[in-house]
Amino acid sequence: MTDDPRTIRVDEYLPHPPEKVWRALTEPELIARWLMPNDFKLAVGHRFTFQGQPIPQAGFGGVGHSEVLAFEPEKMLRIAWRAAPEDPSGLDSTVTFTLQPEGHGTRLLLEHTGFDLDDPYQAFSRRFMGSGWPGVVARISTVLG
């Protein structure tokens, strides 16, 4: 956790080498398995979408709009995490994945920043995301048994 409510930091030790973790972060079919279906491509400026579940009451049409902002192979990937243009939340945030070799594995640091706390739609969106996109949650519980 962090004291800055506009930024979220999460980290996870993964017992796999950085090159393998990098694949899971940058190959669309692998991203789809742990996050959401997408048309990601590893190229700065490439705009892509995440296909989630539409939730009308949150103003979320089901499609997240992203863009590759920066990357350094096997070290760092930064993407924009935006609401659809017609989405009233106006969410325009940034997610940065940083990979650090640690022992035989990788320490993956995730920083999600750019929340506008004064915007009630974004506040709602934060709550909604936290309660879990229904499909994602269902899949996780399947995976974890």
Add this chain to the structure above:
Amino acid sequence: MDALTDEVFAALGNPVRRELLRLLLEGPRTVNDLASHFDMRRPSVSEHLRVLRAAGLVSERRAGRERHYRLEAGPLIEMQDWLHPYERFWRAQLKSLRETLEEL
């Protein structure tokens, strides 16, 4: 979010009760010890503790003639999740990422 009830929010909406929780963060204390930090009569402090107990935020244990109060972490952890929901989202996704990596 089972532990995050209206009683929890109501209990936290009082400065004396928030101060009681802060004191209990350091470890269990007796009613007398807690009351000594406040400029109010002991029954008033006991009443605040009763509200905190009803909300599941503290628990009470009797030891002889003394009552010891301790913090119960559950509702506060859920409060943390509620205030930082994206953090919970990403934690869940990173667990899913870990599973995906196992299968590669």
